[in-house]
Amino acid sequence: MDTILNLLLQLQELDFQIENIRKQLKELPSKIEHLKQKKEELLFSLDKIKTQINHLEAEKREKELEIQDLEDKIKKIEEKLLKVKTNDDYKALLREKAKAEEKIMEIEDEILNLMEKIEVLKQEEKTADEEYKNKVAILEKEINEKENELKTLEENLKNLEKQRQELANSIDNSFLKRYEMVKTKKGLPVIAVINSDTCSGCFMVIPPRLYNEIVKGKNLTxxxxxxxxxxxIPS
Ligand SMILES: [Zn+2]
Incomplete structure (x- = not known):
């Protein structure tokens, strides 16, 4: 095979590899970002449940304090009841006491309600927490793998570019220039195989005279x- 053609084929092979790596390098960061986002979302849904529980528990504590206040109030009413002078005052205090007791029962119901909600959420939290741990472990492994892949690809690219530079230095400048020009204008492949009498790069028929010259193995065309x-490639 023509030496120059051989060199150009090697150059093209390197360019294919470089192009392939560049394509992967372009896609990998967004893939990694996507995985990181998924991890964040998992953490967010778990945090959301935790926050809900905290709010409900705070609400429960508030209601317990309300009961405490009402119980203090009842105690004071009971003290007043011992010292009361008139029947009307007595009745009024009893009504006030009954009202406070009723209110306590109402709040106790509300507390029970809250406790049920908290119980349900704690179950959800447990499930979400397990799911989080399982999925995060998988996601972190994937992220790690992709980040390593990225590093490896970057190293490979550097090596290939160095190889390409060395190879390009050994190629006659006029051929190299033509190669680079076609690559810029048409992209890879720069070297097209002839299929019957057609260029496999542009699918146009090669003029018969030129085709005959190529078949006879004349200069690189x-x-x-x-x-x-x-x-x-002779069949
Ligand atoms: Zn062509």
Missing amino acids: NCPHCGRFLLY
């Missing part, structure tokens, strides 16, 4: 339509 280097 470019497709007159797309400019790609043409590679003829």
Whole structure:
């Protein structure tokens, strides 16, 4: 095989690998970000339950204090009842006491209600906590793997670019320039295999005279339509 063509094929192979790595490097960070977001969401839903429990417990404590106040009030009423002078005052104090007792019962019902809600939420919290631990472990493993992959790809890219530079230095400048020009204009592949009499890069038919020259193994030729280097593989 033509030496220059051989070198250009090696260059193209490196370019394919570099292109592939660059594509992965472009996609990986958003994949990692997505996994991190999923982790945040899990933590958020767990925190949401914890916050709800805290609110309900605070509400419960408030109601317990209310009961405490009412009980103090009842005690004071009972003291007054011992010293009361008139029947009307006595009745009024009893009504006040009954009202306070009724209110206590109401609040106790509300506390029971709150305790039931807290119980349900604590069960939910337990389930969410287990789910969080399981899923987070998996997510963290995935994040770790992807971050390592990213590092490896970056190293590979550096090595490939170095190899490419060395190879490019060994290629005749006029061919290299043409190669780079086609690569910029058309993208990979720069070297197109001839299928029957068609350029596999642009799918145009190669003029018969040129085709015959290529078959005879004359100089390295470019497709007159797309400019790609043409590679003829005898069958
Ligand atoms: Zn072509």
